[in-house]
Amino acid sequence: MREILYLTIICFVPIFAKELPPYLKICNRDSPEINDCIKNSMNALAPKFHTGDLNYSIPNISQLNCDDLLKDVRIDSKRETFMNLTKLDLLRCYNYDVKNIKMHFNESDLKNTLINGIIGPFEVLGHYEILREYPFSKISSTGNVTGLLNFYINASIDFATYENDSKKYINATDVKVDLLYESGDVHFSKIYPLSNIIDKQVNVKINTKLSKYTKSINSDMQNFFNLKIKEHLNAFLAQYTYDQLLPEIRAEYLKLCNKNDPDLQRCIKKSVLFLKPYLSRGIPELKVPSIEPLMLREPLILNPSNGLRTVGLEINVKNISVYGCSDFDLRNLYVNFDKDTVNFDLKLKDLMINGLYNVDGRILLLPIKGNGKFVGNFSNSVGYVRMDSQIVKRDGHEYIQINAMKVKMEIGKGNLQLYNLFGGDRSLGAVINNVINENFDLLSKEFIPPLEKELSRLMLRLANNIVSQFTYKQLFPES
Incomplete structure (x- = not known):
């Protein structure tokens, strides 16, 4: 006993x-x-x-x-x-x-x-x-x-x-x-x-x-x-x-902003920017994974042939990794405490993506089929973000709960490289990659909607993982 x-x-x-x-x-x-x-x-x-x-x-x-x-x-x-x-x-x-x-x-x-x-x-x-x-x-x-x-x-x-x-x-x-x-x-x-x-x-x-x-x-x-x-x-x-x-919840990555701060918007912006290196390597105690790379597990279907009579291509991409998401600049931040909304712009200078592709279609009369790795580079991209939230109570404490995250993307210049086209024939592969990149604007328009959807989902989960660990008063003390 x-x-x-x-x-x-x-x-x-x-x-x-x-x-x-x-x-x-x-x-x-x-x-x-x-x-x-x-x-x-x-x-x-x-x-x-x-x-x-x-x-x-x-x-x-x-x-x-x-x-x-x-x-x-x-x-x-x-x-x-x-x-x-x-x-x-x-x-x-x-x-x-x-x-x-x-x-x-x-x-x-x-x-x-x-x-x-x-x-x-x-x-x-x-x-x-x-x-x-x-x-x-x-x-x-x-x-x-x-x-x-x-x-x-x-x-x-x-x-x-x-x-x-x-x-x-x-x-x-x-x-x-x-x-x-x-x-x-x-x-x-x-x-x-x-x-x-x-x-x-x-x-x-x-x-x-x-x-x-x-x-x-x-x-x-x-x-x-x-x-x-x-x-x-x-x-x-x-x-x-x-x-x-028993780690302390107010860790080094959390910079608090007093709710009565006359320059509260600026404080919140500085607090978010302070998170950049921690988002890069992840915050395990909050179950926030590293966003370098940001993993997009949902497959995307791209159709750069819309509007082009001579091109008929459908590109399926999956296992997408996006690098450079932690190197952002935060602009036009506005927090509306009365309506529980946040609006801000994310300036992303350079993004690099890679993953796997499968292509099926034609250019002129030439049938195009292939699969393998792809790499893309994008510069001067901007994400316009709106976040809707509410205050909820758990165990007598108030918490922020983010209900919706909407991301609208604009992609600047960029290029895409598909490897192993025509069984690895470099000459034919170069021709097809040139045609794809000459129509990059059309390709990016196809790429943006599914990317926005996936980014909105991932950012919503990441943000809730962070704020759910803190009470409202911990995030915005009044004294």
Whole structure:
């Protein structure tokens, strides 16, 4: 039983590694949704505890040995009856469900972090000895014990921060746990070897009193496991800095703008431009991928032959990568707080795209077929963007939710190069590429509508990934 408590608390403490597991959601310590985030992170780890993941220091807890943990436990005070459990194994301890967690943050500690949930069903296998003391004799029985158990877990853990080598770390200063029996079924073999009927009746009686028996051992193991949990938890926490375990939401990439700033539009523009290098390499903690390149996974169909009698081509392109999107200039920004709209222009000096193409058609009487890689270069492009949003409430906090993002593109000069035309014949390929680029204006008009649609979709998702992590007051404080 003591090992159950220890294991439960370890399961219920979020596990992080120096390189965070890809399946673990990052939780920012000053997010208003920190409690739900950590709860979901811990529950997501449950299947990983089944197999373990040594790359991220996640142990395999599908079977744990708890030998000689419970000795001389009094189970019947009237008859002076004691029990010893030895060679005890707990199976399927990864079966847990965190129901609630509540953390309290301040500058230096996290007092009274409360966790509750359910652990089980897990399987118990082991050996028992029951000793009954009578006035003039002692009677003992031994055998194997098996069973399935479910428990409620309540825990209170106090954490504090400390510095080591100019870095901040966190450790547990106090741990208090309580394990409450919910349901279960156990069987003690040979508890009354002289009669199978009596043996069965005794097991039935034991199961009707499992709740009572579990209460009788809680006080005995409380102090022991408070110390053990604290010892092992701190050994784990010492490997990681505080910012690794719980990064601050107001990271270096976020420049706040006071809502009462008389030059608010300029502040917002500077804040967006400050994001450029972070958008280039991505912001993993916000699940914002790098936009270098910007990946357009939806295939596009281009028809540069519209309006040309001598050209009949259809070009299908896919797996498109766009480079240069992070090197933008922001112009004509206007934020209307009353209507929750934002309008701005994006000046993109140089864009380079590549991907795969498939072409089918004709130029004059010459049939054109081919497939392979393509490369395009565009200069002095402009995106005209309108963003519609609203204020929504979640858990008593106001957030910005972006409902629509409309992008209109104008492409300046450019060229497109298709490789492997005519099976790689360079001379014929050059002729066809020249014809395509002589009609680049027509090609760009075909290219723009599907590109606008895809860019609108991607920018909407990217923007919501960012603003959904912050409350409205965090983004636009009033003081």
